[in-house]
Amino acid sequence: MNLDRRTALTGALAATGTLTLAACAQEPEPAATTPPSATVETSEPMAGEVVSNEQLLGTVDEIMIGSGKKFEISGSLTILVTRPTADVFRAFNATCTHAGCIVTGVKDDQIACGCHGARFNPESGEPEAGPAKSALGKILVEVRGADLYALI
Numbered sequence: 001m002n003l004d005r006r007t008a009l010t011g012a013l014a015a016t017g018t019l020t021l022a023a024c025a026q027e028p029e030p031a032a033t034t035p036p037s038a039t040v041e042t043s044e045p046m047a048g049e050v051v052s053n054e055q056l057l058g059t060v061d062e063i064m065i066g067s068g069k070k071f072e073i074s075g076s077l078t079i080l081v082t083r084p085t086a087d088v089f090r091a092f093n094a095t096c097t098h099a100g101c102i103v104t105g106v107k108d109d110q111i112a113c114g115c116h117g118a119r120f121n122p123e124s125g126e127p128e129a130g131p132a133k134s135a136l137g138k139i140l141v142e143v144r145g146a147d148l149y150a151l152i
């Protein structure tokens with residue numbers, strides 16, 4: 001290889017390397033984007049967001065004053081709605097906080113669990129007798145006209 005040929009070859013390789021490096025150093029082309037949308041639809045709740053589902057339970061006439069009625073919402077959720085007075089409705093997760101039985105209903109002005117005898121207040125869900133030490137889980141309930149809705 002003579003000097004001119006070597007110089008030419010080295011120069012060509014150097015130029016190729018420079019082009020390769022230049023190509024690698026270029027900023028990537030921005031990906032094609034769609035214009036921003038005014039609304040964002042998501043099925044996942046954002047952190048701190050409270051999500052509720054409205055569930056029509058029935059009518060107010062189904063629950064006698066001083067009693068309660070259970071509504072099975074799903075295999076894992078049964079709701080007990082109580083009516084301590086004519087205009088007061090309360091709803092609770094019917095799963096007893098003692099050992100997980102579904103409470104029986106309202107008996108002698110208390111929510112009763114037939115498994116081990118726990119008794120709860122029908123307005124607050126607080127335990128009043130028996131082995132349960134914590135209150136039944138509260139569920140928001142709304143009266144809309146003649147209908148009862150649970151906000152789950």
Ligand code: FES
Nearest residue numbers: 096098099113116
């Ligand atoms: S599960 Fe209700 S009293 Fe034990």
